[in-house]
Amino acid sequence: MFSHVMVGSNDIARSKTFYDALFAVMGAGPAMVDPNGRLAYRHNGAAFMVTTPIDGEPATVANGGTIGFGLSGPEQVDAWHAAGVAHGGTAIESPPGSRQSPFGEIYLGYLRDPDGNKLCGGCRLANRA
Template structure:
């Protein structure tokens, strides 16, 4: 259904440090900048793009929005969470944990306040 998700950032280098760390923790690759200066992350068939807002106003996080990122194992989720908190992210909700349905999940806010979750598939 979706081709990509694009979010805004007020500091692309700070975002690059955060997302490079979190995606490599999941076994992904470092982000690349395109000709417009946007950061692009490709992972497991999905694409996340990060840009300064084109209207020149400050980037803000979506109130009520969450971006879900697929992880292969609980260890990947833990590594993603640790990489995120080490690189400017904030742990939110609960520590990484397994839900009753077998999904292992963790939540972070990136340095610009966007809410993210990394999770495994249900067992």
């Protein structure tokens, strides 16, 4: 359904440090940097990109928006969350943990990246073998 997700940043170098750490936990490599200075991450057929806004205005966060990353299990969610906090992110909402949802039991951890974008790392517990 989606080809990519892109977020804005006011400091690409800071964002690269943060997102390189998150994607390393997920098993992906560091960002590729295009000629315009945008960061691009590819993993499991999806793309995630970071850019300074093309219109020259400051990057701002989406009110009510969350970008979710599918992870392999609670251990990877915990490591992803810890890597984010260690590299400039902010832990938000409850600590990583199990929650009930309309789709069954899930395990989630929430962060804000250094620019304030809301991220969620999670997995479905009912689908684990």
